[in-house]
Amino acid sequence: MRFQAVLFDLDGVLCSTDQYHYQAWKQIADSINTEFTERDNDRLRGISRMESLEILLEKCPYTLEPREKEQLAEEKNRIYRKLLYGLTTQSAADGVLELLKELKSKNIMTAVASSSKNAPFILERIGLRDAFDVVVDGTMIVKSKPDPEVFLTAARKLGADPGECLVIEDAVAGIEAARAGGFFCAAIGEAASCGKADYVLESLWDAIILMKQEGRYENEEL
Ligand code: B16
Ligand code: MG
Numbered sequence: 001m002r003f004q005a006v007l008f009d010l011d012g013v014l015c016s017t018d019q020y021h022y023q024a025w026k027q028i029a030d031s032i033n034t035e036f037t038e039r040d041n042d043r044l045r046g047i048s049r050m051e052s053l054e055i056l057l058e059k060c061p062y063t064l065e066p067r068e069k070e071q072l073a074e075e076k077n078r079i080y081r082k083l084l085y086g087l088t089t090q091s092a093a094d095g096v097l098e099l100l101k102e103l104k105s106k107n108i109m110t111a112v113a114s115s116s117k118n119a120p121f122i123l124e125r126i127g128l129r130d131a132f133d134v135v136v137d138g139t140m141i142v143k144s145k146p147d148p149e150v151f152l153t154a155a156r157k158l159g160a161d162p163g164e165c166l167v168i169e170d171a172v173a174g175i176e177a178a179r180a181g182g183f184f185c186a187a188i189g190e191a192a193s194c195g196k197a198d199y200v201l202e203s204l205w206d207a208i209i210l211m212k213q214e215g216r217y218e219n220e221e222l
Contacts, residue, residue: 002108002211005108006168008168010119011170012189013188014128015087016093018170018189023079025044025052026041027079033060035059042190045190046115046169047144047145050069084121087125087126092128093204095205096204097131111136114150115138115141120137162181166211167185172194176196186206188203
């Protein structure tokens with residue numbers, strides 16, 4: 001049976017906004033004398049803004065009040081949004097447009113499933129606002145990855161069975177979420193070495209190669 005749909009994570013898969021998240025969190029960490037490395041940032045992939053702040057604060061020498069935490073999260077988002085204005089249609093990951101065109105030609109549905117509340121703005125900036133059948137973002141879910149809610153919501157909106165969908169993720173939390181929801185999952189980038197994904201992709205186009213290899217690309221009668 002071929003895959004009915006491919007569900008794409010956004011930050012770190014469709015574009016490199018993961019780097020902007022790092023830069024923005026780094027500024028916040030510096031402002032409160034807290035160590036924050038790219039390795040620390042990897043733990044924030046796929047995790048909501050407030051949960052990300054709590055992880056960053058593990059190394060903070062002070063205890064912060066809830067209001068101070070909200071202010072830091074707001075400030076992080078302000079810095080991040082400013083960086084997002086640097087995105088252009090050239091910022092979409094290599095091969096995205098070709099991949100989406102190819103999937104469409106085979107009637108395989110597509111969705112964005114992102115924990116980010118900024119997802120619609122990012123998709124607009126990189127020219128992919130209308131490129132997917134469904135977009136589920138951080139404003140539409142209660143629990144962020146590794147909970148499967150974002151993927152289950154996307155599958156439900158598409159009318160697809162999780163067992164017939166492929167999720168593409170750069171976050172270990174995203175791979176765990178996909179597995180918890182009963183999806184097949186492919187890791188790209190940072191998550192590639194975690195050993196938890198069904199497949200590993202070196203590039204987005206590899207998704208087509210693996211679907212063909214697994215006999216999940218075209219109906220047998222085609
Ligand atoms: P925002 P994804 C996630 O997006 C990011 O990986 C994660 O680092 C970020 O904290 C989260 O979105 C929330 O983002 O602050 O913009 O709402 O990878 O699920 O597309
Ligand atoms: Mg991601």
